[in-house]
Structure formats: structure tokens, C-alpha cells
Amino acid sequence: MSFLSKQWEGVWSLSPVLVFDESRKIDDDDVALYELVNQHRNFINILQRYLEFREKDKTTQVLDKFRLRMTRYLDRDSGIVNKWLSFACERSVKEVDLSLEIAWNKQLEFYYCLSPISLLNANSALSVLIWECPSIEFLSLNTCSFEDSAFRVSSSNLKSLEITHCDARYIRVDKAVNLEYFTFSSEFWVQNMTLNASFNLKYISIHARGLRNLSLQGCHHSAKANIHTPGLLLFDFHGFLKSKLSLEAPYLRTAIIALSDIYDGESHYFSELRDFLKAFDGIDQINLHVCDFKGLIFPENFRETFSSPLTSLKYFGVYMSNSPTKAKDYSEIKASMTWMAPSATRFWYPWPRLPLI
Template sequence: MALELPDLVIHQILQFLPTKSAVRLSFLSKQWEGVWSSAPIIDFDEGGEDGNNNLSQHKRFVKNILSRYLEFLVEKEKEKQGLEKFKLHMTRYLSGDASIVTKLLSSSFERGVKELDISLRVSKSQWDHWSGMKNYNNLSPMELINAKSAARIKNYYYFSRTALANAKSLTTLNLGSVRIKNISFKECSTSTCLLPSLKSMSLKKVHFDKEALFYLIRECSCIEYLSIISCSFKDGEFRVSSSSLKSLQVEHCDSFAIQVDDAVNLESLTIVSDIGPPQLPNFHSIILKDCFNLKCLHICAPQVKVFDLDGCHDVKGTIDAPLLDSITFKGYLSSKLSLKAPNLSMTRIVLFDKWDSEAATFNSRPWNHFTTLSNFLEEFGSSKTLDLYVSDFKALMFPKNFRKTLSSPIFPSLKKLYFSVKNPPRKMNKELSDSLYWMAPDVLFIKNLPWRIRHRPL
């Protein structure tokens, strides 16, 4: 005969046990039955290998655990407590499970859940192998990527605006192997944000409808951390705009363009991409605009061709992009970039620093400004063409004694230099022309000066 304990003691015991263990204890007696359903942490992990075809075991998991949990919630309505965390990991998800997943989400939101962890890996019995399609060789690259994604996510659980309508208390959201619909305001009569308390979101193997990611992040007015791993996008484009975001991680996603706009508080950004199949569009561009507070940047993108970084004060980071063809930097010399881009063709640099002749030799350190400038520019030394803007032409007038300290030119491969400045000298300035040709001795011409350089310095 099972030991009779006060209800409070039973609640305390079950709070410290994993959900599976608590469920087993519920068979001890009627007193223990269903008490676990009111615990502040609910963890349903189906277990087993990814996509295993043991469907009978899966059906028992749904019937004996998930369905019983919902029944207990109804029976013990008065005993329901707030929910700190709800976790549901399925490894054999069937399209027929959508109804119970929706009910579990709804009940979690009713209990004011703070952390939601959902992973619904589709059963192999429901996979439609895209490789079995007929005439796929006749598809365009964009049609091919859409066909592959459509076959893979056909049976994914579909997160819509309705599914998240009551997620007001949610602070942490982890989603895996699901599909997210475009939840723009156009589809709803109310403009109330869906996820007003959300601080952290991690997405893995999630498929986004067109512009779904953009509008999802717009719903998160307080989001600070965003991780997106191995996700896919219907239109192949990744676009995010958020003024609250502080950390962004994007790795191994099926996308050929990444754009981050108006992330004025973003401090850390990591982008890692794979080398995609030859028949699919390459990962082409990374565009970052108005990321004024960016401090840490790490990019490893073997196939990216275009990179734009617009509006940075003192970013530190590495860019490993062996096929990079064009790069744009708009910011300040306090930034320090380590650039691995041997095939760089075009570089555009806009420096917002104001010229200060005293700061250039501050604290008895001769050529302080020029050392910083030359070290910064050397990272772009492989470029064939340079479009350079500075606020004052004196900022580029490297002193003759300083030029002697460097054994090699800053731009040894440069052929074209487009030089822009607010206050260009109206007359021939030999010191400036000597500096420009010292930077790039093989340059064929220098454009945008009001006078022509007629000779190369000796």
C-alpha cells in the first residue's frame, strides 16, 4: 500500500523530478495521480533517434502522456500554478499531431509560461524525398531551392499569428523543425504585438514563409538575443530590423542574402555559412545598415561576394570571405577589422573622423593618426579599385619620415583610386600627391581631384 503524504509534500517532491519520472510516480496511488501536471516545469521529450519510424511508440507517447496531461489540467483546474518552462520535443511528429500541439501551446500560454521549447522533427514515414521529383534538372535555381524546401517542410507544424496570440508572458522561445507563417499586421485587425515580453529566441531548422522572419522580429519589441541555425527561407532572403536586438547569430542557413537594418543597439554579430550545392544560388551578399553600436563581428562566408558595413563606431572583428569581390565600410578609424579577402576587386571606404592636427601627434607619439590609418587601410590591401572619402585631405598627407618606416605600399595591387574630400586643395599639392602614390605606386589614375597629377614622385 502506497504511503499517504500531505499534498504539499507531494507537490514539493514532484517539483524536483523530471517530468517522465513524475509521470511514473503518478501510478503509485490516486493521491499522486496527475499532480505532476501542475508542476512549474513540464518537460516532454519523446526520445529516440531523429525520425525513427516506431510509430506505435509515438502514438503511446501522445495518448498516454500528452493527452493525459491535458485531461489532468482540466481536472485540477484549481490547482494549476504558473508555468516557468514548457518543453515538447518530438522525434516522430505526424501531421495529425497538429491539434494536440496547438492545445498544448494554448494551455501553456494560459498558465503564463515564460520559457517555451518546441522541437517537432517529422517522422521519416512522412518525408517526401525531393530527389525523386521528375524533371528537376529543368528547374531554375530559384525553383529548385523552393522545391527542395517545399518537400522538406510539407508536414511541419505551422506557427501562425493565432498560435502565438496569447504568448504575452513569454520571455524565451526555442523552436525547431517547424514552419512560420508571415504574420504581418495586414493579416490581423489589431496592431498589438504578439510577443511583447520576449527577450531571447533560438530557431533551428525552421522554415520561414516569404518575409516571415522580418515580421516575426517586428512583433518582438524587447528582443535582445536571436540565434538562427540551419533555417530556410521561401524567397532565399534573410532580413531583420530591430532597435532592441543586442546579439545576432546566423549559421548554416539556406539563404543567398542577409540584410540587417536599423539595429542601433546590436553589439555582437556572427555569420557562418556553408558552401552550397553547385545547382543552387550562392550566398551572395551581407548588408549591415545603421549598426552604430556593433562591437564584435565574426563572418565566415566562403561564397559571399558583397559585404556592406554602414555606420560603425568601433567594431572589432574578422571577415573570412575568400571570394569577396566588393566591400563597403562607412565608419570610424577606431574600428579594427581583420580581412581575409584575396580576390577583392572594389573597396569603398568612408571615414567619418574629423581631422585634428594635434590629435595626429598626441602625447608625443609622432604620426599617431597616420599609424592608425595605415594599419586600417592595409587590411584592404588586396583591392584593385579604391573609392576613398575623408573629411580633410590633410588626413592623407603621410609625412615623408613616416613613409620611410613602411617597407611596402599599403595598396600594392591598386589600379584605380577615386579620392573624395570635403575641402580638396585647389592647387597642386605635392605632399598629397606623393602620399597617394606612396600608398599605391602602380595606380593608373586618381579621380575626383580638382587638379591633375602630372608626375609620379621619385
Template structure:
């Protein structure tokens, strides 16, 4: 009797058959494939297109185009420089665009290349790429030619393209140096101009404009926005110029709908703030940085929620009347003499860096903010001894307040306490809180004496009852307490259950002595964790009777 054996299908054919059976993506409509590709980076989307002909076809009609000199050339451009590299990149751009079918509406077109001096006369390839985007009704156009000297003259005819909703220009020539530009595009919603030259006056009147950014445009003397629908305005003055004659005046008083205002290196005064801010009835975020002409600042706003002041070196007085303000941050010099924000009763987050404030200011200010959650003090060298009593405070951070001697904290909701300072003249902290985490960063001294170890022991004793203690230091020297002191002193962290140590420059030969010392500092821990670099070692301690 003959037995017929069933012929086995080769494994490769079985895998291929299964792949064909479960392949559903290639059968999706092209619009869905485009949607999937939109969540990928440009590089990954290009790889995705190589999987099958269907994906390749979708890639050629993909409405998001990104040309980046470094990204597109990859390793092929590593050995090319100057004109040869730019030519190869532009050749790639031309070849890519020629493969695409006609009349494909573009959502986004981004073109990034660094041009060298002298290439401004050979830009017909760039003109062609921009023309392709305009012809295909691009909605978001971004041209990035770097932060260096501008060598490409932007064709102003692009500004009349009715399809553009988002326009981002960086590192271009926008005029002849004596040019006044009046931008009245009716459909643009977001406008960004960065590191561009050739303009002295920029007037903007776009009825749909919501977001506007002007960054470091050399030679710009005046910016005027005559549009009430603008919601966000950001300005960064030319950082390369130190002459007052190169300053740029800003006129945005007509922007009645403004919600966010950021001015950096702007030549504005306290009078400018007084005359403009009352016009912005919806203003929620105000940021002023490196505004050298500001001396006395008075801000009155009913809707303001965030106020950030940074490096305004001439600022002597700050007064804010903003009942809905939730976040206040000051970074500056020690010349500041007065901060009056007591009217900001809704404050939740307060940061002061380099402020010359006294102990009494801390005591009175904290009581005025019943909703305060986070309080940070950096480099406030006038502080010596103060009390903080607050039921809602969750985070307190004290960094490099060198003159500090004693702080008493009554905060039942305190979750995190952070201290950074030197190992000498350590302050005393009395913290009345049920359960908090303490993070201490200690700068190592040159030589540790018995007196310094006694001071350190008294300092650490302030944190013996916390939920977790984390200590950060450069080397292990600071925490290896000499044996004779251990015999005569009471351990400072007697009740601590979790101790974590971060060491940036550990001495492995001292590891045993370090563990012994840590077990003396905290005699009854549940865990001791030592972190060095990317390595973390944890000890689970079992105490036997």
C-alpha cells in the same frame, strides 16, 4: 530660245507636305491611340491631345482620368488659397467632364484634392465627379483627400458599384464614429484605406479580394477579414495615438492563401504570431515594424522567403524555423539577446542593425548558411574579433561597429567589401580573396598626429591587393601624409592599380599635396580618380622606367 525655270515650292509647304505624308498615328484606331496615351503621364497625355483634332477627340474619350489639384491648376493656382483654390479646381473638373461624350467605360478614375475645414458642406461637385465615375462603370477608383483631418464624408453607396475592381480611399470620413462597416463587395480585388476616420469595426468578406491595405485609420478598433483568397495584407496602426486603449485588433486567421503580411505599429504579441502564422501555409514575406508588444518571437513556416524585423523595442528573443528563408533583416535596439536562425539553411541575404551579437555568433552563423551571398553588420557594438570563412560570400558590409579590432575573411568569391567608421582605433582586416573592390568611408578626426597616420597606413595596407579601392572622407587632411613619414615608411598600397577618392569638403589649395600623397600611398596606379560633388577628375598615370 526661252528657258522655262521650274518654280520652287516654299520650304514651309514642303515640310507640311512631308508631315502629312508620314503622319500615320492620327489614322490609327482610337483604341490604339488610347493605348499609346496610357504610357504617358497625365500632363504629357494632355499635351499630346493638343497636336491635332484626332488626338483631342481621343483625349475626351480617354478611359484614364486623373484630377489633381496641383497638377490641373498648374501656375494658375499659385496665387489661390483655401476656398478660392478648391472652387477653381472643382470648376475645372466639372467643365472637363461636361466635354466628354456619354457612356465611356472608365479604366481608372483618380481624384486628388486637399479640403480645408468647413468645406464639407459644399461637396456636391465632388459627389458629381464620383457619380460620373460610377455611372461610367469605373474599374479602378482612387479618392485622395490627403493625410490631414478628413472633411469629406464618403458616400457608402459607392461600395455597391459592381464595376469596381480596385478601390483606394485616403483622408475620408467613412462613418459617424460609432459605425461598423461590413464590406462584402463581390468583385473588388484590391482595397486600400488610408488616414480615414469614422470607423470602429471593419469586417471584410470579398471573395475576389487579393490585396488589402489599412493605414493609420484613427479610431479603428478591430479589423477582421473573412476571406481565404486574400494574398497580401498590410496594416499600419494610427501613429498619432500613444494610448493602448486606442489599439486595433487584427483577425486574419481565415486568410489561408496569404503570401505577404506586413504589420507596422500593430498591437500584436508573440502568441498572436504563433496562432496566426501556421494558418498561412503559402506565406512568403513577413514584415514586422514597431510592434511594441512583441517580446519573444517564434516563426515557423515552410514557404517563408523574407523576414524583416524593425524597431520592435521590447523584442528579446528571435527564433525562426524556415528552411526556405532567403532574406533576413533585423533593425532594432541593443537589448536583443538572442537570434536563432540556424534552421534557415537557404539564407542568401543577412542584415543585422543594432543587434547585440557576439563574435562566436558570427563564426557559427556563417557556417550554417552555405548559400549566403550578402552579409551586412551595422552598429553591432559587441563585436571585437571574429573570422569569416565562406566560399559563396560576395558582399560584406561592416558599418559603425565601434569596438571592432580584427576581422579575418576567407572568401574566394568576395566581390565587394564595405567599411564605415572613425579614423581612430581602426581595425585590422585580413582578407583572403582573389579580386574584390573595397569601399572605405572614414570619418575625419579633429587633429591628425603622426600616430594616427601610422594607424591609417597600417589600415590601408590591408587593401593593397584589391581590384579597386574607393575612399570616402569629408576633407583632404586625412590623406595628406607628412613628408617626414613618407621618407621613413613603406607605401601601404604598393600593388594597387585603381584608386578612387570621394571628398565632400575639398580644399583646392591642397590639391597638389593631395595628389603627391596619393602617389606615395599607391606608387604604381593605372588610374587615380578624385570626385567632389558632381565633378569627377581622373588621372591616368604612366610610369616611365
């Protein structure tokens, strides 16, 4: 249409869905290098040309989807990528699909850096966009790194978050109240991870060899978590007894556990509580936070029937909202703690050192 009339030139760029895909031929290895360079240069020219067309449009039309797939990415291409991402954010883009691959020398490593000039008119980076954007529902990040070594997200509409092969020392998901699925898998040296106040979080999958500290502070009452963290040293869990935790952490030393559904008179909790605690047997220290100390008083016949859940624990601390005042309650809580961790040094405090959910 552009050949027929200049009036049509660039009209397609006003579409609410923009897809730029630099195709790669199957026989790329047989194509001369100069030809590949020319093809890539032409693709970059297309990106620059139609960005100019789109920027001339003075309307505030919302962009539904922006996809950029580059299969011959070079370091110098970061400028046009930044401009398109910035433009997409100005148009309140609903879906972004960004894939930058290298096809030249496999020994070269060109990374696209998510720098503070990447998005939102050079005022913030991707982390800030995701932290503040209320529209994102499904987010998948694959093979990326972060300039400040930290990735943070807080989005009220976010339902699914998947992070794979990303280089960040710290991952934090905060107050994603509608988040249901969280997946993290990376061989990079991620040291700290926090999932905070995501009370609808139901499915958690974490595979991180180098992770040292993991904090799950608030999740769905029946959350299922599959956690494979060979290097984990500290695990902080604030949630519910009905949560199903599959934890593979052979070097785990300390667990902080706050349970919000342990109350007096709920006898059906005893088997669940024993099984829950047994998953942490073998570590050095557990700090357990409960609302009512009576929820930890296992009946005598139960203690005589079932074995202790924490046979090798060294230090066992219980923090509770109330404290036994009667001699009978004092004796029963002491007997229960002795049964739960027979080899541990035991102590309790009549107030929670950590805020209960």
C-alpha cells in the same frame, strides 16, 4: 491531476513558460517503425490538445518562454507548429526556442518553411516578426531557410544575433542600435549581406564561402571583425580607423572605405591608417572617403621611413568633404597618394559620393 478532476485538466498549459520536448530514446533504431509513428502521433495530439486549452483562456497573460523540440518531424506537422508560433506571438512571447529534427529516413529532407502564415495570425513571417519586435535581445537561428530567400532584422533591443547554416540569398541587419555581437556561418550560397547603422556593433564573425557582396555601414569605433569570405568581390565599409578587420577574401576586387575619424592634425593616425590600408593590398580598386583631405597627407619623413601600403593597387579614388585650394596642399596630397598607391591610377573628388557617417 486531470484524472482526479476534469477541473484541473489543462491547467498547466496556463503557465508563462511552455516546454514541449519530444524525447528520443538512445535505441530508436531498434524500435519498430509503427511504434515510432505512434509515439510521434501521441506527441502531436498533446500539442493540439493543450493548444485548445490555452486558446480557451481569454486573459492576455504574457508568455515568457515557448520551447518546442520535435525529434521526428514530418512535413504534415507544419500546421501545428504554425498555430503554436502564432499563439506565442499573440501572447507577446519573450523567448522562442524551436528545434525540428528528422529521425525517420535520413535520406528524406523535411524542412519547416517560415512562410507568411507561420506567425502573427497569418499576417507575417518570422522575418517581419524580428524586423518589428522591440523585445528580442538574443536571437539564434540554426539550419533554416526563408521563403523569399531574404532575411531582414531591425530590433532596437537586439544585443546578439547568430545565424548558422541558414539558406538565404540576402541578409540585412538594419538599425539594430544595441547590437553588439553578430555571427554568421553558412555553406549555403548567400550572395549579399548588409549590416547597416548598428553603431554599437563590436564583434563580427562572418564565414560564408559563397558571399559576393558585403556591406558594413556603421559599427562601434573599436569593432573587431573576423571575415572569411573566399568568394567576396565587393566590400563596403563605413566605420572607423580603430576598427580591427581580419579579412580573408582572395578574390576581392573592389573596396569602398569611408572613415569618419580622419581629420587634420591627428598625426598618430598615420601608422594606423597605413596598417589599415595595407590589409587591402592586392585588390584592383579602392574608393576612400574621408572628412578632411589633410588627414591623408602623410609627412615626408614618414613616407621615407615606411613602405607603401597599396603597392599593387590599380585604381585609387579619394572622395573628400573639402578639396585642396593652395598649391602646397595640392602638392602634398598628390605626393601622399602617389606614395600610398605608387602603381595606381589616382583621382579625387571634392565631395563624397557616399554619405559619411
